[in-house]
Amino acid sequence: MTTKHDRAPIDPELYEQADNLLVYLKSLADDIAAIQAQAESEIAAITVKHSIPLEALHAEQVAAEKELITLMKKNKAVLFxxxxxxxxxxxxxxxxxxxxxxxxxxxxxxxxxxxxxxxxxxxxxxxxxxxxxxxxxxxxxxxxxxxxxxxxxxxxxxxxx
Structure with a gap:
């Protein structure tokens, strides 16, 4: 069983050092979370920005591939x-x-x-x-x-x- 207690008066400097490290770690974790959220937001914006032209190009590519296959099928004797x-x-x-x-x-x-x-x-x-x-x-x-x-x-x- 784990026991919990608030600051014990045994070594106040040790607890203060641990307390300061916890505050620092919490600050670092908050900074990391903020930067990750900003990065994800920017990545999402870039993805949206490029998705429309990419979708259009992919659709054109599929149509061109279909046209090429049809051309090859219809003209196989001449082409091949x-x-x-x-x-x-x-x-x-x-x-x-x-x-x-x-x-x-x-x-x-x-x-x-x-x-x-x-x-x-x-x-x-x-x-x-x-x-x-x-x-x-x-x-x-x-x-x-x-x-x-x-x-x-x-x-x-x-x-x-």
């Missing part, structure tokens, strides 16, 4: 002409083929019937990532199949120093 990578001055256009698993609506019932519990989520939906890792023979058991799908992307060159 048998190649998968086209190097241009500001960056590269990239075409790759990946397998995409199509899962029919009846696949959940098939997975339940065949006790493929590892891909059934609690909310009664399929775990697409797990199914996509299955071999084709197991996909066929639930009516799913793996088909080649073209994907388009790009990479930008880094600025030269």
């Amino acid at each position: 002409a048998g190649a998968d990578v086209v190097n241009l001055q500001p960056g590269s256009l990239i075409r790759s083929k990946v397998d995409k698993v199509t899962i029919p609506k009846t696949a959940l019932a098939e997975c339940e019937a065949q006790h493929f519990d590892d891909v059934i989520k609690i909310v009664k939906s399929l775990d697409r990532d797990a199914i996509e890792k299955w071999p084709d023979t197991k996909l066929a058991l639930i009516g799913a199949e793996r088909k080649p799908k073209e994907e388009f992307s790009y990479s930008l060159k880094q600025k030269e120093a």
Whole structure:
């Protein structure tokens, strides 16, 4: 059990020294809190100031990426002409083929019937990532199949120093 007492008359200088240190520590803590509050306020103001132009630029970037992907898809024969990578001055256009698993609506019932519990989520939906890792023979058991799908992307060159 802890006992508390106010200043004891044993060594008044010792208590005065401790009291002064506590006052100093309280002052430091108050100063730190004030500076942190000011810094947080200034950071919030800077964040707000820059968030609007950043959001606009991000929206433009998403639209430009969508436009570039559409351009590549519509003109793949001309742009790629048998190649998968086209190097241009500001960056590269990239075409790759990946397998995409199509899962029919009846696949959940098939997975339940065949006790493929590892891909059934609690909310009664399929775990697409797990199914996509299955071999084709197991996909066929639930009516799913793996088909080649073209994907388009790009990479930008880094600025030269």
